[in-house]
Amino acid sequence: MMKQDIRVEFTSAKKPKPDPHDLAFGRIFTDHMFVMDYDADQGWYDPRIIPYQSISMDPAAMVYHYGQTVFEGLKAYVTKDQEVLLFRPEKNMERLNQSNDRLCIPLIDEELVLEGLKQLVAIDKDWIPKAEGTSLYIRPFIIATEPFLGVAASHTYKLFIILSPVGSYYKEGIKPVKIAVENEFVRAVKGGTGNAKTAGNYASSLKAQQVAEEKGFSQVLWLDGIEKKYIEEVGSMNIFFKISGEIVTPELNGSILEGITRNSVITLLKHWGLTVSERKISIDEIIQAHRDGRLEETFGTGTAAVISPVGELIWNDESLVIGSGETGEISKKLYDTITGIQKGAEADVFGWTTEVASLSETK
Amino acid sequence: MMKQDIRVEFTSAKKPKPDPHDLAFGRIFTDHMFVMDYDADQGWYDPRIIPYQSISMDPAAMVYHYGQTVFEGLKAYVTKDQEVLLFRPEKNMERLNQSNDRLCIPLIDEELVLEGLKQLVAIDKDWIPKAEGTSLYIRPFIIATEPFLGVAASHTYKLFIILSPVGSYYKEGIKPVKIAVENEFVRAVKGGTGNAKTAGNYASSLKAQQVAEEKGFSQVLWLDGIEKKYIEEVGSMNIFFKISGEIVTPELNGSILEGITRNSVITLLKHWGLTVSERKISIDEIIQAHRDGRLEETFGTGTAAVISPVGELIWNDESLVIGSGETGEISKKLYDTITGIQKGAEADVFGWTTEVASLSETK
Secondary structure, X not given: OOOOOOEEOOOOOOOOOOOHHHOOOOOOOOOXXXXXXXXXXXXXXXXXXXXXXXXXXXXXXXXXXXXXXXEOOEEEEEOOOOEEEEEOHHHHHHHXXXXXXXXXXXXXXXXXXXXXXXXXXXXXHHHOOOOOOXXXXXXXXXXXXXXXXXXXXXXXXXXXXXXXXXXXXXXXXXXXXXXXXXXXXXXXXXXXXXXXOEHXXXXXXXXXXXXXXXXXXOEEEEEOOOOOOEEEEEOOEEXXXXXXXXXXXXXXXXXXXXXXXXXXXXXXXXXXXXXXXXXXXEXXXXXHHHHOOOEEEXXXXXXXXXXXXXXXXEEOOEEEEOOOOOOOHHHHHHHHHHHHHHOOOOOOOOOOEEEEXXXXXXX | OOOOOOEEOOOOOOOOOOOHHHOOOOOOOOOEEEEEEEEOOOEEEEEEEEEOOOEEEXXXXXXXXXXXXXXXXXXXXXXOOOEEEEEOHHHHHHHHHHHHHHOOOOOOOHHHHHHHHHHHHHHOHHHOOOXXXXXXXXXXXXXXXXXXXXXXXXXXXXXXXXXXXXXXXXXXXXXXXXXXXXXXXXXXXXXXXXXXXXXXXXXXXXXXXXXXXXXXXXXXXXXXXXXXXXXXXXXXXXXXXXXXXXXXXXXXXXXXXXXXXHHHHHHXXXXXXXXXXXXXXXXXXXXXXXXXXXXXXXXEEEOOOEEXXXXXXXXXXXXXXXXXXXXXXXXXXXHHHHHHHHOOOOOOOOOOXXXXXXXXXXX
């Protein structure tokens, strides 16, 4: 695609910034957003950064009815040298296009959108919080906008990038969470949309999540939709187990999301000389490993929480406390290393970070 | 719930009505819409009929990200006596609440929303087209509106009802369609959201539909997500087969939509003294029945198309022409009877229609 210019319209009314010690996840948004339109004649056109504002659309816009939408999530961090870093953003652009392909949404120019993302973060860089565990969450998303009630791919779309200064995803911080194995509801199945980041996967997960929360659990562990036997992922994260010193995670099978943190974790573990296997893992294998005292650690991986240690699994009312119920050694080391790389405190041996701005230039 | 008043704000600028002979499906909308809001404190509140207008929401509104949305579809018809009839609208309200339950959306007061729907149709009754095959399509839908990027059920919602004067759903009218049996993609699986009318089911169907259309087929025939062996539904309709004089349709299994037209068809066929079975039907059974010359008819059922005869099934590049490839006798009789009841030309022995207005009172 041809290189397009990104026009910028600055806000005339900057919003007050939140108390950095009182940040939740995804409730506050910055002063600007990136927008781009698509129609069949022009393709993706008019990339622009404009003041953060409401979206106004016809009630018949297809996104409200048929869920043709995809999204991504990544974060920007401030280093101790006041540099603003992104973590593997090109992987998010790549995955956005994989999701687009599954959802029949026209592919984007990954370079252009990444350039827009970087410019947006640079413009709103004063919004990036610096306290421990905080960051600027970046949410690119695309929605179908054609006002039409027939079930078909839309002919028009809008792409947005919005920014939200965030604290930890879980209120409890990096403390271990309790996870319930889900026996009734199914998140996704091979041939469905489980490996795309699209709205429907999340909508279908709400009921199981709600039931789990009522029982005092943080998330659910999804089993495969076919045999209800093999482990898929946990809540909105990928999952890893350490069994007898070996680290295992479910193989990508078409219904599991190809997590970027998952990929980073596998790369790091291998770099540390540990054995990592991507393979089918049955829930029975995990139960048995726990009974034999061989289930040493369990943790989820995802952009929002980075590493989320699992302290307890609930299976048919049976409670499996993992290790001592505390954060495991590998979980802690992964969390420290990845957040260290993200914040520029650890050596970035894999070239995962990209500098987009410096806070020391201005003011 | 307590009875709530529905306030009405009339438009000051009525739109021109479309040429009734040139109507497509779901592209033109009437002068007014019904809206109602939900928050945790007030429950569902402020039911109102207002001029048809854009929806303005924060870009972080949850519907754009996590697809927490449900919808319904039904139609209003004008009889030869100028009465406006609805067809089984209470069934749509009932199913809307079933979908709400699966999607963690607060239940609605079915009577109140039906009352709002009737008042809306009465106000915009001049928009109902009268030509053969035309009607007023009614689309109630609910969307999650909370501006929050965490994956959880929204705390706020909006319910809308919009109206669209429509021609036939298929451009080709009631002519038989070509349907491809889908082997790769899956629409839904037990434990998922297949039996709810929610956005994600439709988003996930687009890819298979697009591939089918490129090959010249109208829709796909979905197989079950577990064994890819049993027939589920076709495109966005339920499906029926007539084999050796017996009519069969897949049983409701948790992943098939509980169609209201499906229910009406079963009731009518039994009323006519025909044998109807709701059971598991494998694709192999259908292929074999066709080879043996026992597959006499195939048709889809749904609100949009009412009855959609299937003239040809494509299975692994093999073409199965059904009957003579023309509309079958039962399909035709069902179409004529149901549309006859809907338009007041046939006796409504089951009490399926509800009068909401008369066109002869005014003007």
